[in-house]
Amino acid sequence: MTRYMRMPGRVAPDGRSVAAARRHLARRIGCALIVATASVALGLSVHHGLQTTTALLRPRAIRGSVVADRQEECIYHGIRADLPKGAAVYINDQVHIQRLAELSTLWAVPQRRRATARWTIALVPDSPHGPGSHLRWRCYGLALEVRRT
Amino acid sequence: MTELLVVIAGLGAPGFLLALAVAGASPVLVFLAPLIGAGLAAVAAVLELGVGGSLLAWYVAVAVIANVAVVALWLARVRFPAPADPPWEWSILTLAVVLVALIIPLRALRAELIGWDANSIWLTHALMVSGGHHALVSGLKNPVYLFSNPDYPPLVPAAGGLAFALFGRGDLHIAPGTTVLLNACALGVVGAGIAALGSGRRQLTRLGAIAAGGAICLVGFAVAGQFGVNGYTDLLWAAAAVGAVIWGLVLPRGTQALVIAWICAAVATLTKNEGLTTGLALLVLIALRYRPLTLSWVRRLRRRSEGRRFPDVAAWPVAREWAERAGFVVVPALPGLVWAGLIHRLGISDRFFESPSSETLVLRAHATIDGMAAQLAVAPVAAAVLVAGCCLLRRDRERARFGNPAWLWLACLASLLTIFATYVFGGYEIYGWLTYSVNRTTIFAQLLLYAELAIWLVIALDTAFADDRVQQRNATPSAVSAAGGPRS
Numbered sequence: 001m002t003r004y005m006r007m008p009g010r011v012a013p014d015g016r017s018v019a020a021a022r023r024h025l026a027r028r029i030g031c032a033l034i035v036a037t038a039s040v041a042l043g044l045s046v047h048h049g050l051q052t053t054t055a056l057l058r059p060r061a062i063r064g065s066v067v068a069d070r071q072e073e074c075i076y077h078g079i080r081a082d083l084p085k086g087a088a089v090y091i092n093d094q095v096h097i098q099r100l101a102e103l104s105t106l107w108a109v110p111q112r113r114r115a116t117a118r119w120t121i122a123l124v125p126d127s128p129h130g131p132g133s134h135l136r137w138r139c140y141g142l143a144l145e146v147r148r149t
Numbered sequence: 150m151t152e153l154l155v156v157i158a159g160l161g162a163p164g165f166l167l168a169l170a171v172a173g174a175s176p177v178l179v180f181l182a183p184l185i186g187a188g189l190a191a192v193a194a195v196l197e198l199g200v201g202g203s204l205l206a207w208y209v210a211v212a213v214i215a216n217v218a219v220v221a222l223w224l225a226r227v228r229f230p231a232p233a234d235p236p237w238e239w240s241i242l243t244l245a246v247v248l249v250a251l252i253i254p255l256r257a258l259r260a261e262l263i264g265w266d267a268n269s270i271w272l273t274h275a276l277m278v279s280g281g282h283h284a285l286v287s288g289l290k291n292p293v294y295l296f297s298n299p300d301y302p303p304l305v306p307a308a309g310g311l312a313f314a315l316f317g318r319g320d321l322h323i324a325p326g327t328t329v330l331l332n333a334c335a336l337g338v339v340g341a342g343i344a345a346l347g348s349g350r351r352q353l354t355r356l357g358a359i360a361a362g363g364a365i366c367l368v369g370f371a372v373a374g375q376f377g378v379n380g381y382t383d384l385l386w387a388a389a390a391v392g393a394v395i396w397g398l399v400l401p402r403g404t405q406a407l408v409i410a411w412i413c414a415a416v417a418t419l420t421k422n423e424g425l426t427t428g429l430a431l432l433v434l435i436a437l438r439y440r441p442l443t444l445s446w447v448r449r450l451r452r453r454s455e456g457r458r459f460p461d462v463a464a465w466p467v468a469r470e471w472a473e474r475a476g477f478v479v480v481p482a483l484p485g486l487v488w489a490g491l492i493h494r495l496g497i498s499d500r501f502f503e504s505p506s507s508e509t510l511v512l513r514a515h516a517t518i519d520g521m522a523a524q525l526a527v528a529p530v531a532a533a534v535l536v537a538g539c540c541l542l543r544r545d546r547e548r549a550r551f552g553n554p555a556w557l558w559l560a561c562l563a564s565l566l567t568i569f570a571t572y573v574f575g576g577y578e579i580y581g582w583l584t585y586s587v588n589r590t591t592i593f594a595q596l597l598l599y600a601e602l603a604i605w606l607v608i609a610l611d612t613a614f615a616d617d618r619v620q621q622r623n624a625t626p627s628a629v630s631a632a633g634g635p636r637s
Contacts, residue, residue: 028613034541034542034605034608035606037530037534041602042361042602043364045367045368049254049368053253056260069322076321097296099268102272102273105273105277106276109287110291
């Protein structure tokens with residue numbers, strides 16, 4: 001094959017000119033390269049995705065997310081149980097301010113200043129002899145502290 | 150999981166007739182219907198904010214009006230000139246492959262993950278939206294909730310709000326879970342679009358296109374990582390925007406493809422602020438593809454103004470062309486733009502630009518380029534395939550009536566430039582900001598580049614199989630004669 005490709009004017013066995021055969025070969029190689037490159041890139045990404053899914057489904061990862069999740073739900077229900085609906089609250093907890101504001105949504109109305117609030121809420125550590133040990137809503141390591149101002 | 154499927158069915162039911170009218174009995178219908186339903190929910194949230202009332206009441210009203218309009222158009226025999234529906238066996242195969250590809254990463258829903266933003270932004274907004282006009286306005290204006298980016302568009306909160314309306318607010322998982330299924334639907338539209346590249350071609354090309362469609366769904370979740378399954382919305386706007394590119398800028402021009410692209414772009418504009426800017430850029434590109442700019446109107450205007458006394462007569466067709474282009478952009482983006490306007494009227498502004506940064510622009514630009522480049526490892530590969538494809542397969546791409554690859558790369562660049570400018574001119578400390586967000590803000594560009602690879606893969610497969618056929622046809626007579634057989 002290489003022999004007739006090098007000789008101009010010769011005709012390949014399939015009846016096409018050498019130039020056309022070259023073009024054809026180049027196209028085939030190009031197509032093969034494109035298919036191979038695209039397949040490898042897509043395949044690697046798919047593999048990475050499958051690994052991510054597997055990692056997310058490991059029992060340890062699930063346990064971690066379940067705890068975080070139950071903690072969140074516990075605080076959410078605690079706010080609704082310990083505060084009257086529409087209560088003006090001051091979040092006295094700079095660490096968990098976002099979390100408490102978000103879980104208060106549609107029940108309590110977070111205030112920017114303590115002066116305009118009737119209640120304060122905070123999350124405190126729930127250790128056996130810690131500040132949260134006597135509180136009603138103890139949520140997986142954190143306890144919800146609700147006070148009247 | 151059953152509850153989530155009920156929510157998706159609840160979103161898909163009002164969108165079904167519209168999706169059927171647009172897409173016909175093609176596989177994309179299954180994924181488009183819930184996205185349309187979510188879009189209707191977003192429109193309901195816009196009305197809730199702007200007019201008053203509750204989400205559910207507006208959702209019912211909007212869904213009824215939209216469906217009555219479709220039925221009226223149907224009775225009036227107004228039909229989209231859609232291409233013939235693909236053979237049912239190919240449709241079922243496409244649907245099955247795309248669904249399986251989506252179900253694999255969706256198994257992670259079992260872990261019931263809720264990410265930080267899913268809580269602090271999307272769940273908070275979903276609760277506000279589900280509480281009615283007063284709760285929504287007072288919540289968005291409350292300075293304590295500034296952390297939740299109150300200016301963000303309403304599609305995801307509205308879908309979550311509807312989920313709460315259906316199942317109550319006892320289980321907070323239902324809202325982020327709905328977002329994850331919407332992510333999957335948007336990717337399904339992309340996968341069905343890639344599979345549609347092979348329609349009407351050789352069987353092997355079709356199979357390749359369907360496999361590539363399934364692969365791109367898996368790639369979407371891979372690129373997003375855990376942000377695809379923990380209630381973040383970055384994958385939703387990115388996949389919807391990629392869907393708009395595939396249907397509006399790549400697949401052959403047609404009313405069906407155009408309307409699907411508009412729906413995808415509208416979903417992107419209603420999902421996140423970067424989705425709004427990218428969606429607007431995509432709509433401009435789609436308008437320019439369907440109503441190309443020509444220099445003839447300049448010449449015509451000049452000729453008329455020189456030869457006639459009333460040049461404004463000549464200006465009329467020009468004005469109409471520009472009005473059409475503007476309509477192509479404004480109509481699909483209208484709900485997103487109205488939301489942005491209402492938010493502006495409420496005095497809520499984007500926090501990113503609230504306070505000026507103490508860092509220099511050069512430093513921020515340098516850090517941003519580094520951060521974005523690290524996420525775009527696929528770009529050199531996509532560029533190499535683009536060059537090879539343009540050199541070898543340009544004619545094949547043109548013959549298939551696929552859009553010029555320049556459209557896709559322009560869309561990618563437009564999005565990256567917008568995000569780059571946000572980082573450079575924004576007020577947050579740049580390194581921290583990039584660390585927690587650049588892997589999400591570049592999902593659109595990454596997914597688009599993978600889609601570009603899938604497109605060239607399908608074209609190359611088709612060309613290779615075509616060449617095989619030609620070679621076999623050419624080779625058969627000589628082979629037969631060499632074997633001493635009869636000549637045909």
